[in-house]
Amino acid sequence: MQFQFDSSEPIYRQVAEQIEDAIANGGFEEGEQIPSTTEISKEFHINPATVLKGMNIVVAKNLIEKRRGLGMFVSRGARDKIVNEKRDEFFESFVVGLVKEARNLDISEQELLQLIKRGYEK
Structure with a gap:
């Protein structure tokens, strides 16, 4: 700690x-x-x-x-509760904003998925 x-x-x-x-x-x-x-x-x-x-x-x-x-x-079940809560927070804090910004930049869903895949490869 x-x-x-x-x-x-x-x-x-x-x-x-x-x-x-x-x-x-x-x-x-x-x-x-x-x-x-x-x-x-x-x-x-x-x-x-x-x-x-x-x-x-x-x-x-x-x-x-x-x-x-x-x-x-x-x-x-504590670990599962925490992980699910953190996933929900991740979605709200990062994914929603990412998709919004992608739409603002005219990035298609397919292009965004490719960018995410590229990020995983790094």
């Missing part, structure tokens, strides 16, 4: 994103225990309440679950 303390994005949101990214990238497997609030706060010198606030975001999305007396664990 890496945190940008000079970023405009609040640390608690960075905590949530770091946990989600670790789940999506296989750093934390389904059913696996994640580091505790205390462990994260000590290792990265972050207020425990801030870490907990970030973890609660991930809990609210049903990506991790609290097991009383045991800690936090990655929920079943």
